[in-house]
Amino acid sequence: MASAQAATDGDEAHVVCESIHLGFGGRDVFVDLNCEMVAGHVTVLMGTSGTGKSTLLRLIGGLQRPDAGSIRVAGSELSGLAEVGLAEVRTRLGMLFQNGALLDSMTIFDNVALPLREHTKLARDQIAAEVRDRLDAVGLEDVEHLLPGELSGGMLRRAALARAIIESPEVLLCDEPFSGLDPPNVERIEGLLTRLNRERGLTVIVTSHHMASSLRMGHRIILLKDKAAVSGTPRELAMSEDSEIHDFIGADGAAYLKTLSDAEAAS
Numbered sequence: 721m722a723s724a725q726a727a728t729d730g731d732e733a734h735v736v737c738e739s740i741h742l743g744f745g746g747r748d749v750f751v752d753l754n755c756e757m758v759a760g761h762v763t764v765l766m767g768t769s770g771t772g773k774s775t776l777l778r779l780i781g782g783l784q785r786p787d788a789g790s791i792r793v794a795g796s797e798l799s800g801l802a803e804v805g806l807a808e809v810r811t812r813l814g815m816l817f818q819n820g821a822l823l824d825s826m827t828i829f830d831n832v833a834l835p836l837r838e839h840t841k842l843a844r845d846q847i848a849a850e851v852r853d854r855l856d857a858v859g860l861e862d863v864e865h866l867l868p869g870e871l872s873g874g875m876l877r878r879a880a881l882a883r884a885i886i887e888s889p890e891v892l893l894c895d896e897p898f899s900g901l902d903p904p905n906v907e908r909i910e911g912l913l914t915r916l917n918r919e920r921g922l923t924v925i926v927t928s929h930h931m932a933s934s935l936r937m938g939h940r941i942i943l944l945k946d947k948a949a950v951s952g953t954p955r956e957l958a959m960s961e962d963s964e965i966h967d968f969i970g971a972d973g974a975a976y977l978k979t980l981s982d983a984e985a986a987s
């Protein structure tokens with residue numbers, strides 16, 4: 721899999737989080753957190769458990785409000801929006817949440833079609849065409865009449881991904897899309913997210929604990945630590961002299977840098 725290109729100045733930010741403060745029950749999760757996600761990039765959110773990766777996705781999705789600070793998604797300042805405005809912004813976001821399950825009693829087709837049936841007035845055949853396009857995009861064939869219980873874990877994750885992109889979002893938020901999957905399925909989901917980003921121009925924001933995969937797929941990585949965010953290209957983070965970052969990235973960082981230098985030497 722080819723590695724992502726580095727970000728350059730002048731890239732347009734699709735999501736901007738500025739001076740975010742958030743705490744629960746007197747315990748701070750974010751203190752003056754600042755980060756941005758570039759349009760058309762894959763950004764990977766990393767950090768040890770409890771650093772706030774899922775919470776940051778929820779903030780961006782307008783499902784959680786910060787105690788202070790500004791979150792702009794595609795130019796819309798979320799703090800100024802009431803529920804109706806947030807709902808409008810959410811139509812531009814696709815969300816695949818941690819353990820975000822499909823509805824057990826509905827076929828895969830109906831699960832993927834559900835957002836279109838709920839939010840649009842598309843005719844039946846248009847909905848069918850959209851559903852088939854997305855199932856095709858995630859490599860699922862001949863499963864539309866099956867129930868979720870009849871699919872493997874990897875297929876279920878791909879079906880959930882098809883549902884997350886059914887309304888053609890500009891930004892796809894994915895919380896731990898690789899969790900619980902075996903290495904071939906991790907690679908398959910990684911390949912799919914990379915392809916959706918390249919071919920459909922989706923801005924992808926994904927949380928992951930898979931270091932090697934994150935270094936490969938991320939144009940940028942945002943590392944949550946000390947209640948704030950450190951951002952950089954995979955190369956920058958893998959070369960970081962900060963001992964905490966170095967330890968966090970571990971052996972995968974060295975392997976990634978070796979792959980880059982081998983590729984440069986061969987070209």
Ligand SMILES: Nc1ncnc2c1ncn2[C@@H]1O[C@H](COP(=O)(O)OP(=O)(O)OP(=O)(O)O)[C@@H](O)[C@H]1O
Pocket residue numbers: 744745749767768769770771772773774775776
């Ligand atoms: N609604 C909530 N009420 C109280 N505490 C919360 C709430 N949401 C998140 N937290 C706390 O905020 C912190 C960050 O949680 P979060 O789930 O975002 O971490 P994470 O980085 O996604 O962890 P993991 O890698 O385990 O998924 C945790 O300490 C969690 O307990």
Ligand SMILES: [Mg+2]
Pocket residue numbers: 773774775818895
């Ligand atoms: Mg989480």
